[in-house]
Amino acid sequence: KLEEFLSFEQLKMSLKEAILLDYYTAGFWWAKEMNFSLTQLSGFMDLLNFMLENLSDKHMTLGDNLKELGKAMAGIGESDSGRSGDLNFFSIEQAKAVIDYLNISLFKHYKLYEYLFHSRREELVISNE
Numbered sequence: 001k002l003e004e005f006l007s008f009e010q011l012k013m014s015l016k017e018a019i020l021l022d023y024y025t026a027g028f029w030w031a032k033e034m035n036f037s038l039t040q041l042s043g044f045m046d047l048l049n050f051m052l053e054n055l056s057d058k059h060m061t062l063g064d065n066l067k068e069l070g071k072a073m074a075g076i077g078e079s080d081s082g083r084s085g086d087l088n089f090f091s092i093e094q095a096k097a098v099i100d101y102l103n104i105s106l107f108k109h110y111k112l113y114e115y116l117f118h119s120r121r122e123e124l125v126i127s128n129e
Helices: 015-033 038-056 062-073 092-105 107-118
Strands: none
Touching: 015 038, 015 092, 015 107, 038 062, 038 092, 038 107, 062 092, 062 107, 092 107
């Protein structure tokens, strides 16, 4: 279903599409295991997409992307709505878990994702299998 939703048409031939599908699928199942509500699940998937778009489209460095994550998470758990970010439907514990997940899934492998999005490479396809 995610393959259809993401409009991946060359999954068997594109390493990039296969990696992104794996990333989003792993994130989705992690959020499901965390028992996130539908709103939280949607917000989490938006956050995954936002972080990857910052890297792929905006060519953000790791430091800049971490700053964007900080802005998005700002004010979680505070009643002062003026400082609250877009993800105020997460509890403090859930926000910490999200940050930990992003750390192990994206930030620790940031150079690999930069290579995926910004390096030219030839893809040699030996067979469809």
